[in-house]
Amino acid sequence: xxxxxxxxxxxxTLTAALAGxxxxxxxxxxxxxxxxxxxxxxxxxxxxxxxxxxREIWGGLVPYGKIWRAGANDATTIETDKDLVIxxxxxxxxxxSIFIIPEKDEATVIFNKVxxxxxxxxxxxxxxxxxxKVKPVATKEKTEKLVYKFEKNxxxxxxxxxxxxxxxx
Numbered sequence: 001x002x003x004x005x006x007x008x009x010x011x012x013t014l015t016a017a018l019a020g021x022x023x024x025x026x027x028x029x030x031x032x033x034x035x036x037x038x039x040x041x042x043x044x045x046x047x048x049x050x051x052x053x054x055r056e057i058w059g060g061l062v063p064y065g066k067i068w069r070a071g072a073n074d075a076t077t078i079e080t081d082k083d084l085v086i087x088x089x090x091x092x093x094x095x096x097s098i099f100i101i102p103e104k105d106e107a108t109v110i111f112n113k114v115x116x117x118x119x120x121x122x123x124x125x126x127x128x129x130x131x132x133k134v135k136p137v138a139t140k141e142k143t144e145k146l147v148y149k150f151e152k153n154x155x156x157x158x159x160x161x162x163x164x165x166x167x168x169x
Contacts, residue, residue: 029072036150038168041082045098045148045155048072052144057160058102058136067110067120070098070157071146075117078155085169086111087132096129100157100164107134107164137163 029050036043050072055061062068070076075097084091087109097117099110111130112123139161146159157164 031073032147034148034150034155036155038084038150038153038155041080041084041093043084043150043155043168044079045076046074046079047076047146047148048074049146050159051146052142052160058162059104062102064103065101067123068100068102069117069120070100070109073119075099075112075115075119075123076148077115078111079115086130087134087167089130089132091130094129097123099123102136102164105135107136108132109134109164109166132166134164134166137165139163 029048032047032049034045034047048071058064076099077095078098079095080091080093082093084093091111094113095115096111096113097115099112099120101108101110109132110128113127113129114122114124117123139158142161143158146157149156149158151165153169154165154167156166
């Protein structure tokens, strides 16, 4: 084996080893999916699930009064095969991005017609399909990793010391 072949063999071995090590490292905010049914409507939520990691979340990492992508990385999306009634307002069947503007005592949940977005950097209010106000609920126990859950007639975002319930019919 000549010197160039040996160098190439070492290079490819190291490259393969590094690629394997990177695959084993868990993503900081892994992609997650929540699926459920509400009154016969199939609903899928895709989101990045960040961890608290000792940080102040509400009013800190996620500032009050600013638009937030309701997860990490790509904007969180919701897809439904039937019209939904969210907090008393109709959201037509389809796929939407979800954004939240948190405040100390309430949050505005936004369903935006542009489903594929990175974060909230190109968010445009004129593309909103629906906005509703909800009341976050303080919790005694902290939820380390952001999660979306389907509960009786609600979708609930749980993270840190808040649950953000969204009534769905």
